[in-house]
Amino acid sequence: MLHRRRRQEHAQCLLSNGAIVCAAGEHPDEDTLFAGSPDALAAVVYAYLPLADAEAAGSLRISGDGTLARRFVDLFSLPTPAPKQIASSDFGKVGIGKD
Template identity: 50%
Template structure:
């Protein structure tokens, strides 16, 4: 029995592809372009406008963002749609298949934090911070916490629900939360991943905390970074 060569229509003939049957290789065909995974990351907690994506991805040009959005749309990973009135604006949203990459992205991020070159003091977008909690939360440390924790991060609000040792972040209103953090993502990351005391961030005016203070102190201890992988030999 002979195997017939199956030809698929390419979405962009200018892109170089691996021409490899391995699923991992094809994944790189789909999302291996620079910025592609970060565009997907920013859509993991819901749709966004083009202008919001640019604001949350410092360093990306309008031209490159347009190219990545078009490529991901052509691959079936995201769609464009118009919000109904009174908003009546165009947004980008992951498809059901696109959303299925969420645990993969979390695992990839968790793996990469072991790199000696990883620096948790660099830029965090609001979405990347919230997703990091799900990726890095330790079930043993989250166990025993049952709470809704609100985050007011610039123009966006989120609620992280903790139940049975797991944390699930989502865009939500801040009603009926047990605790609220208000500040820039980088300030909250400094407490969670940098060990900066909450009181110090409050004294600087970088962070406002409302609600259960003991829960706040416990929360920031639930996301320890893993030990670093061995550094490559010098020279």
């Protein structure tokens, strides 16, 4: 059971058998607690800010199972962004523009 607390709003996520279910509410027996703003958690999850850096900055506090916290964050990694622009000279290379 993972739990995130923001001000007085609570959300809990249960990881079980390869599935994740999240709902509003508080669970007294969480294994890991993330306390901080949604932006702080998003910086860790999507901007690859290390958990330790977020904790050191005071933007996110994690209590409980640290290994589980890292595993939870890793569930949401984003793919590498596509290039912003493809030059016309690149068409035909590496499958670009090929049928």
